[in-house]
Amino acid sequence: MTNILDELQWRGLVAQTTDEAGLREALDGTLTVYCGFDPTAASLHFGNLVQLIVLRHLQRAGHRVLVLVGGSTGLIGDPRPTSERVLKTKELTAEYVARIQAQVRPFLDFEGDNPAVVVNNLDWTAPLSALDFLREVGKHFRVNQMIRKEAIAARLESQEGISYTEFSYQLLQAMDYLHLYREFGCTLQTGGQDQWGNLTAGVDLIHRAEGGSAHVLTTPLITDENGEKYGKSAGNAVWLAGDMTSPYAFYQYWINVADSEVAKLLRVFTDRDRDQIAALEESAQERPHLREAQRALAADITTLVHGAGATAQVEAASQVLFGRGDPATVDAPTLRDATAELPGADVEDGSSVVEALVATGLADSKGAARRLIGDGGVSVNNVKVGDVDQVLGDADFLHGSVALLRRGRKHLAAARKVL
RNA sequence: GGCAGGUUGUCCGAGCGGCCAAUGGAAGCGGACUGUAAAUCCGUCGGCGUAUGCCUACGCAGGUUCGAAUCCUGCACCUGCCA
Structure with missing residues (x-):
């Protein structure tokens, strides 16, 4: 041995x-x-x-x-x-x-x-x-x-x-x-x-x-290819406590690591052996679009920190949120689970998208929110918002309760209708 | 202790009486391309706002001026040279 x-x-x-x-x-x-x-x-x-x-x-x-x-x-x-x-x-x-x-x-x-x-x-x-x-x-x-x-x-x-x-x-x-x-x-x-x-x-x-x-x-200090310290997500620390960094955000942090870094991180953070890591590394090179190595990394660490149940949930949520499907076709319980961990805010029926972006924290200010919409960077339920003055109406609240706001490719939030 | 220079937005760094919310670079954010990747290109980058409008900001406190990041005075801190 x-x-x-x-x-x-x-x-x-x-x-x-x-x-x-x-x-x-x-x-x-x-x-x-x-x-x-x-x-x-x-x-x-x-x-x-x-x-x-x-x-x-x-x-x-x-x-x-x-x-x-x-x-x-x-x-x-x-x-x-x-x-x-x-x-x-x-x-x-x-x-x-x-x-x-x-x-x-x-x-x-x-x-x-x-x-x-x-x-x-x-x-x-x-x-x-x-x-x-x-x-x-x-x-x-x-x-x-x-x-x-x-x-x-x-x-x-x-x-x-x-x-x-x-x-x-x-x-x-x-x-x-x-x-x-x-x-x-x-x-x-x-x-x-x-x-x-x-x-x-x-x-x-x-x-x-x-x-x-x-x-x-x-x-060693674990750094990325640019020598930057790992463990910061959008400037915030990645915490192990689920009430400080949600399991969803935690999982997303790992799923986003660069191809060039994933093998190193698998070695450091997972229990996988040399053969498994070599296979995943090969996958990352040969079939990068499948992101198998990142999925394995994110799943293993999330399971270690938050448990297998949490991993299953965030994987399912990620599937809904990042899959190609129309969120309107997702059934109510699945949608509720998928949006449960997203940052969210309660909004009035008829609120503007701009207000909802600020309320959910996707934008820092109304000015920033308008800019984002103008840049084409905002969507509601995966449909791009074209009009700065657009409001959230009945049809936008899926199953009568929640509208899925997206900023850019990967920042999501749930706007929940106030009853 | 003496002499000289500096302190600008998240960071670096221009500006040196009005055209300055302030050139440029980096980071960030968005778009295109993709694979929730990297690289690249484009856009954006104080707050409020429908607004040619208002508020806050160029070390701190005062002053001069119709008007100051820019001039003057005091204070704090930093750097270089001399002792």
């Missing part, structure tokens, strides 16, 4: 590791790995998904997985190179922690004989006094070294500077690694490439405090 590290490398999930030979050897046995997720928002996002995938692979390879949700680190904030963060309240952070703890569950096995464990660093950080922290943890760190970290160096250069609070962040994260090393024998921490400094700070601390050795594995 090949080493899991080879598998991760083949999938493009490894940017950098400490002592690769040593790590490879450790992975031949069984180790305990952890990855931390700070509760900076009410949901994990695209970037965190990569980390969850790595943990998933490692758990399947027989390693023990600890998922750390950062109840304490989230209160402090990892310094960004650009500007100081605004502190979140303890209540809000606790709320995010609870949401994220629940959110990671589908990705890992929490039952069985090798269950993943969720830990919260607030449990061991909160009881620690400032004096003990300074004496036991702080003493192991040299400021000289800390200020060399990229994010911190950038902030020291900046007009704004950096608060003592954020400066301390790396000590907290390092302390987490030490704690998990002691309590669980954890010897591997994974994270994004930008976390390298924080991760290795933990390795150093384990070495200084315990004389032990531990590993770090970082994942």
Whole structure:
């Protein structure tokens, strides 16, 4: 059997590791790995998904997985190179922690004989006094070294500077690694490439405090062919929470990836093996119009994040919305399901198309809406709108309830009639 | 501390008393072509509006003027040269 590290490398999930030979050897046995997720928002996002995938692979390879949700680190904030963060309240952070703890569950096995464990660093950080922290943890760190970290160096250069609070962040994260090393024998921490400094700070601390050795594995930033970060849809983050990015929008995000990128993304985000991915890659080259690779990618990831039921629904909805058929011929329940996840708004019978476009968010302003219609970029129920003053009448509300507005090729919204 | 230059729309970057909602490029958005792809070409790109109309905008605060992004004063920040 090949080493899991080879598998991760083949999938493009490894940017950098400490002592690769040593790590490879450790992975031949069984180790305990952890990855931390700070509760900076009410949901994990695209970037965190990569980390969850790595943990998933490692758990399947027989390693023990600890998922750390950062109840304490989230209160402090990892310094960004650009500007100081605004502190979140303890209540809000606790709320995010609870949401994220629940959110990671589908990705890992929490039952069985090798269950993943969720830990919260607030449990061991909160009881620690400032004096003990300074004496036991702080003493192991040299400021000289800390200020060399990229994010911190950038902030020291900046007009704004950096608060003592954020400066301390790396000590907290390092302390987490030490704690998990002691309590669980954890010897591997994974994270994004930008976390390298924080991760290795933990390795150093384990070495200084315990004389032990531990590993770090970082994942590359996933970028497209232009070097742009993935995970932004129309400028907004792609969230894993269905109430923040709908399963429909999530699926659509993936179905739209470029041909040249799809094989790479299949390797990173799906469980498909080399043969399957090779076949899909070939399909993308030979029969690109079928979009088989994109469909597989979108279906696999949507299923992983939202479940098979959600995937079936959004596939059906996509079929209705992007198929060639006339939406008027779709039966009422199917239409309702297909439009359920679209952005929508309630409109009066007799409202203008312009008003409906603004109400549903397809256009930013009435002026923009008029422009779009003038450019021929708007359709109602797949029929192009030719007149800027066109209104939505009875016939436009399919099954008496909803009109399907489209801007451009792929932006849809539901205008629901107010009864 | 001294001297010089800069701060313009999402970003870069012109404008240097009226013709400026502000040249040009990028991003974005729409159209054509396609495959809900890329590339290319075309259009569009502050808000309201039927409008030759109104509002908001050229670092911040004042001032001069019939009229200022453009001139003057003060303030903040940035850059270069000298100490």
